[in-house]
Amino acid sequence: MDQTIAPGGNQTMTVARHGRPRPGGPARTESARAGLSDALRAEWTKLRTVPGTAWILTVICVLTVAVGAATAAATRCGAGTRCAIDPTKVSLTGIEVGQAVVAVLAVLLISGEYSTGMIHTTFTAMPRRWMVLAAKAAVLTGVVLAPAVVAVAGSLAAGRLILTGNGITTAHGFAVVSLDHGPTVRAAAGSVVYLALIGLLSLGIATIVRDSAVATGAVLGMLYVPPIVALFLGGEPTWQRWIERYTPTNAGLAIVNTTGVHNMVISPWAGLGVLAAWAAAVLLAAGMLLRLRDA
Amino acid sequence: MTATITPYRSSQQAGRDGFAQLLHAEWTKFRTVRSWVIAMVIAVVLIDVVALLLTGGQVQCGSRSGVACLPHVPTGPGGEAVNDSYYLAAQPLAGDGSITVRVTSLTGSIENTGGFIPANGRQSPTRRGLVPWAKAGIIITGSTRPGSAYAAMMVTGNHGVHMQYDYTSDIVAMPGPVSAASPRWLRLSRSGNVITGYDSADGRHWTEVGTARLAGLTGTVQAGMFATSPLDFMPNLPSYAESGGGMSASVATGAFDDVDLRGGAPGGQWARRQVGANDANGPQAPPGIGFRQAGGRFTVTGSGDIGPVVAAGVNSDYVTGTLADHLVGLFFGLLTMIVIAAMFITVEYRRGLIRISLAASPRRGRLLAAKAVVIGLLTFLLGSAAVAVNVIVGSRIAHHSGIYVLPVGRLAEARVILGTGAMLAVASVLALSIGTVLRRSVASVAAVIVAIVLPYVLGVSGVLPATASEWILRVTPAAGFAIEQSVPQYQQVVGHYGPPDYFPLAPWSGFALLCTYAAIALGVAAYLLRHRDA
Numbered sequence: 001m002d003q004t005i006a007p008g009g010n011q012t013m014t015v016a017r018h019g020r021p022r023p024g025g026p027a028r029t030e031s032a033r034a035g036l037s038d039a040l041r042a043e044w045t046k047l048r049t050v051p052g053t054a055w056i057l058t059v060i061c062v063l064t065v066a067v068g069a070a071t072a073a074a075t076r077c078g079a080g081t082r083c084a085i086d087p088t089k090v091s092l093t094g095i096e097v098g099q100a101v102v103a104v105l106a107v108l109l110i111s112g113e114y115s116t117g118m119i120h121t122t123f124t125a126m127p128r129r130w131m132v133l134a135a136k137a138a139v140l141t142g143v144v145l146a147p148a149v150v151a152v153a154g155s156l157a158a159g160r161l162i163l164t165g166n167g168i169t170t171a172h173g174f175a176v177v178s179l180d181h182g183p184t185v186r187a188a189a190g191s192v193v194y195l196a197l198i199g200l201l202s203l204g205i206a207t208i209v210r211d212s213a214v215a216t217g218a219v220l221g222m223l224y225v226p227p228i229v230a231l232f233l234g235g236e237p238t239w240q241r242w243i244e245r246y247t248p249t250n251a252g253l254a255i256v257n258t259t260g261v262h263n264m265v266i267s268p269w270a271g272l273g274v275l276a277a278w279a280a281a282v283l284l285a286a287g288m289l290l291r292l293r294d295a
Numbered sequence: 296m297t298a299t300i301t302p303y304r305s306s307q308q309a310g311r312d313g314f315a316q317l318l319h320a321e322w323t324k325f326r327t328v329r330s331w332v333i334a335m336v337i338a339v340v341l342i343d344v345v346a347l348l349l350t351g352g353q354v355q356c357g358s359r360s361g362v363a364c365l366p367h368v369p370t371g372p373g374g375e376a377v378n379d380s381y382y383l384a385a386q387p388l389a390g391d392g393s394i395t396v397r398v399t400s401l402t403g404s405i406e407n408t409g410g411f412i413p414a415n416g417r418q419s420p421t422r423r424g425l426v427p428w429a430k431a432g433i434i435i436t437g438s439t440r441p442g443s444a445y446a447a448m449m450v451t452g453n454h455g456v457h458m459q460y461d462y463t464s465d466i467v468a469m470p471g472p473v474s475a476a477s478p479r480w481l482r483l484s485r486s487g488n489v490i491t492g493y494d495s496a497d498g499r500h501w502t503e504v505g506t507a508r509l510a511g512l513t514g515t516v517q518a519g520m521f522a523t524s525p526l527d528f529m530p531n532l533p534s535y536a537e538s539g540g541g542m543s544a545s546v547a548t549g550a551f552d553d554v555d556l557r558g559g560a561p562g563g564q565w566a567r568r569q570v571g572a573n574d575a576n577g578p579q580a581p582p583g584i585g586f587r588q589a590g591g592r593f594t595v596t597g598s599g600d601i602g603p604v605v606a607a608g609v610n611s612d613y614v615t616g617t618l619a620d621h622l623v624g625l626f627f628g629l630l631t632m633i634v635i636a637a638m639f640i641t642v643e644y645r646r647g648l649i650r651i652s653l654a655a656s657p658r659r660g661r662l663l664a665a666k667a668v669v670i671g672l673l674t675f676l677l678g679s680a681a682v683a684v685n686v687i688v689g690s691r692i693a694h695h696s697g698i699y700v701l702p703v704g705r706l707a708e709a710r711v712i713l714g715t716g717a718m719l720a721v722a723s724v725l726a727l728s729i730g731t732v733l734r735r736s737v738a739s740v741a742a743v744i745v746a747i748v749l750p751y752v753l754g755v756s757g758v759l760p761a762t763a764s765e766w767i768l769r770v771t772p773a774a775g776f777a778i779e780q781s782v783p784q785y786q787q788v789v790g791h792y793g794p795p796d797y798f799p800l801a802p803w804s805g806f807a808l809l810c811t812y813a814a815i816a817l818g819v820a821a822y823l824l825r826h827r828d829a
Contacts, residue, residue: 074763093758100749104741111737115645213641213736217634220744224752225626231755232623232795233349 039126039135047109047139056105060147060195061154064098068155072162086259087168087177088184091159092191095256098151099198099249102144103219106202109136111212119295129290133207137283140203141196148195152188183258190255190272197275198223201248204282208289223249241265248278317656317665324639325669331635335677338631342681345624346689354614354697364697366613368604369442369571371462372511375782376701378525378611379441379462380571380599383434384586385519392558393484394433394518396551397498398450399475403429403547404583405527424545425452428602428789431522431549431595435483435490437511441571444511446490447521447601448481448504450549456481457787458492460507462603465787468494468504485558488512498553518556519565520586522549522597528789546583548596571599605788606701606796616698618711619779619795621689628681629719630744636670636723637730637739644734649829659824663731667724667817674723679716686712703781714778714806721775721806721813722747728816732823746812747772755794765799772812774798777805 047053071093077085113119126132160177168174179185205222206215226247233240244250245266254264254271261268325331356364371377388394404421432449446460448468455470456479473479480495490512492504524547556563567586587594606617643649656662686708690700703711722743730739750773754764768774777798784792798805 071759071763074760076760089758096753096758097745097749100741100745104737107737115736211736213634213638213740216737216740217630217744220741220748221627221630224744224748225630227752227756228626228748229345229349229623232620239349 036131036135039131040138042122042125043109043132043135043139047143050108050112052108053105053143056101056108057143057147060098060101060105060144061151063101064094064151065154065158066094067097068092068094069158069162072159072166075163075168076166077168084260085168085174086257087159087163087174088156088181088187088258089256090163091155091177092152092187092256094151094155095191095194095253098148099195099223100220102148102195102199103202103223104216105144106140106199107206107212107215107219109140110203110206111210111215114210114295115212123295130287133203133283133287133290137200137203140199144196144199145192148192151195152191156184156188181258183261186268187256187258190268193272194252194255194275197252197272197279198248201275201279201282204279204286207286208282226250245271246274248275251275314661314665317661318668320652320655321662321665321669325673331638334631334635335673338628338635339677339681341627341631342622342624342678343684343688345627346621346685347624347692349623356613356697361697362695364613365694366611366699368611368613368699369440370702371442371603372444372509373461373463374702374704375463376604376615376699377442377462378571378600378602378604379443380569381430381434381521381523381601382567382584382586382595382597383436383439383517383519383521383570384565384567384593384595385434385436385439385517386556386559386563386565387515388435388485388518388556388558389515389560390558391484391486392518392556393482394435394557395480395482395553395555396433396520397478397480397553398432398473398549398551399478400550401425401429401431401450401452401473401547402550403452403524403545405545406543425547426524426527426545426789427452427454428600428787429524429545429547430457430601431520431547431597432481433483433519434521435485435512435516435518437509437513437516439517439568439570444509445601446483446492446507446509448483448492448494449521450479450481452524452547454787456494456504458504458507459601459787460490461509462601463783463785464507465785466492466505468492468502469496480553483518485512485516485518518559520549520551520554520593520595521570521601522547522595523599523601524597525600525602525789528791544598546596546598548583548594551593551595552591554591554593565593569597600788602788603785604701605785605790605792606782611699614698616693616700617796618686618690618700618703618708618781620693620698620700621685622682622715622779622795624685625682625715625719625779626748628678629722629748632674632678632719632723633726633743633747634740636674636726637743638736639666639670640727640730641734641736641739644829645736653829660821663727663817663821663824667727670727671720671724675716675720677716678719679713682715683712701782707781710802711779711781714802718775718778718806718809721809722772725772725809725813725816728813728820731820732816747775747809749773751776751794764793768794768805769799770808772809774800774805775809778802 068091072090075085075090113122122132123129156177163177169176177184202219205219209215209218226243227250230240230243230250251266251271252275254266255268257264257268353361354364368376369379403425405424405426406421429452430449432447434445434447436445437443444461448458450456450473456468458466458468469479480498482493484491488509490507490509493501494504495501524545527543527545583596584598585596604611604615606615643652652662653659693700726739726743729742733739750767750771753759754768754773777800780798780802784797
């Protein structure tokens with residue numbers, strides 16, 4: 001019988017099964033091995049009962065919409081001048097900021113367990129570690145998608161309102177932010193997926209790095225340093241092109257463009273694909289390291 | 296008999312608890328965490344290696360490449376790189392004297408190149424028009440060798456009358472355009488090496504514009520009429536960002552009469568010549584350049600510029616660079632230092648070490664001060680050393696790959712090196728303070744990176760409109776990056792001024808803003824540390 005599980009493990013398993021702790025209650029012995037649904041419920045419970053989560057999700061929405069709206073408000077095109085304005089892209093500028101919060105949420109999901117030692121309990125309860133990671137990834141995706149949809153929809157609505165007020169209208173030759181416009185729909189849907197993928201990639205990095213501070217530095221560096229390096233490389237198009245094509249954020253954010261798509265170094269969907277490939281590869285490496293390393 | 300009870304005394308010497316001991320304790324805490332020491336070393340290596348790896352490309356010019364492409368750029372009296380290319384009609388002036396003219400018109404033409412080629416290609420090769428800083432007027436110059444000391448009064452394309460001297464100095468004078476109906480009288484008078492400029496709208500009532508004391512102006516000088524016109528640059532043209540074009544050559548013609556040269560040889564003739572190569576306008580001089588004389592009326596047509604070369608890449612036909620271009624690795628170092636500085640305090644909270652630290656040093660403000668000094672000094676020393684290697688080795692590599700690094704004085708170079716080190720130190724102290732306030736690693740590291748690095752990304756990447764980009768680099772802690780700027784921005788030179796070469800705030804102002812943020816955070820941290828339970 002698998003009755004040698006540590007008390008902590010028993011507790012967690014009971015929590016996972018019934019959603020409510022039963023102190024002193026008998027452990028379910030008929031299936032000692034927790035399944036994926038148990039893992040999912042455990043992860044969901046852990047995330048749900050941490051007071052910061054609701055705040056973080058709110059911040060994702062508020063920051064993304066606020067930065068997008070502020071950018072739209074600052075966007076003008078003087079009469080008689082030619083401006084290269086992509087209204088959808090302008091409205092979605094807040095993604096640049098919102099993604100940092102998504103990344104922080106992903107880091108907290110795993111490195112919080114390492115810094116408190118909770119990870120030992122988790123792995124005792126669920127010895128199949130890849131399943132823990134899979135459950136975390138699934139819960140994170142679900143939790144990020146909701147505010148991502150709200151943030152993207154809010155940004156586009158605010159952008160449409162403000163840009164129209166600034167004279168960025170079809171009458172002046174600009175594509176209006178509208179869901180009748182194919183590229184806008186693609187950018188909107190793609191942005192939601194983008195945020196979820198950033199979350200997954202960050203989760204993978206944080207799982208590999210483990211320490212919370214280092215993981216935060218690493219994921220935010222991953223988000224923001226390649227665009228800076230690309231800027232410095234103005235004199236060297238080969239390197240610059242490489243960075244714009246193959247780094248997670250530069251490639252992934254290609255999805256928000258609706259004008260001049262043919263002149264871009266990578267097409268929107270291919271860019272999102274690059275990001276997805278990064279997320280998959282890093283999560284795979286993280287899963288392997290989880291198996292190979294001591295917790 | 297009364298027993299005397301001797302109180303117990305430890306045989307141990309009482310430890311001293313001065314600030315020096317506290318510093319020593321904090322240094323020991325830092326030094327003995329092996330991963331932090333390794334990370335600091337990696338940070339320094341990253342600052343250098345990333346930058347030096349990425350500055351390897353060779354400039355191509357025709358069939359040549361690399362160092363063979365380096366231009367011969369004249370330098371002005373102040374040591375800065377200058378453009379000194381104009382058409383001049385002058386007479387020698389042996390001693391004191393003056394030159395007075397009336398300018399009746401300034402006209403010009405701009406080549407239809409760059410971003411302005413019409414779709415059918417049938418437009419004429421030039422169009423009439425003036426670039427904003429087309430210049431014509433009078434000049435007193437030490438010699439016609441490029442880079443000589445000079446002072447000039449001029450009418451401009453659309454900035455009115457200006458007095459300029461020694462390339463970098465510019466004084467605004469009478470506004471409005473010049474025309475036959477509203478001509479401009481200009482005068483330069485020389486007394487030794489002091490040149491005074493005057494302007495007038497009627498030739499009777501004169502206004503003193505400014506005085507230039509020119510060190511290089513001794514003996515016989517050249518006084519005369521000149522005209523020049525820099526490249527046309529259209530920053531708003533959408534194709535500019537994509538093609539790197541948007542620049543076209545231009546010429547300007549000034550018409551003069553009532554010319555009065557005093558102090559020159561009697562009956563002297565106007566010697567005409569092109570000063571400086573017409574590099575900035577490509578290998579072929581634009582048509583029409585020269586000097587014409589009909590009775591008392593003169594016209595001078597020229598092309599080029601008299602002024603400083605800027606790194607904004609618009610008034611030179613060669614590849615320019617600045618010291619800041621070598622600092623791309625800085626961000627890797629900055630992120631590493633922010634993480635370590637925040638952990639320097641948050642880890643104490645995580646492990647409960649903070650209670651021992653505070654028991655040992657009950658004056659909590661001093662504990663925080665000791666931590667700030669240790670992390671600040673360490674990041675300053677390591678950062679400055681890394682940046683010094685970058686700047687010195689990077690400039691050499693750039694030179695060999697054919698990039699003309701704009702020359703700056705030793706003082707400016709030292710400011711870039713030590714200032715960037717100081718910026719890393721202040722950012723680290725900010726991270727330490729935020730870590731003390733928030734007490735959590737993830738939140739602290741994220742907050743500092745979002746405060747410093749994210750605004751820089753938003754400000755430089757072009758995702759925001761220009762006004763918002765500028766504003767964000769003026770008010771956020773990212774303003775501190777301004778300390779990297781080695782060459783000044785000139786209002787009299789049109790350019791594409793932007794990071795990493797140019798910042799909206801002056802170097803020390805930007806740095807002071809970052810320091811203000813750090814000081815406020817440190818103050819709040821000290822207050823909270825004292826008033827909260829640990």
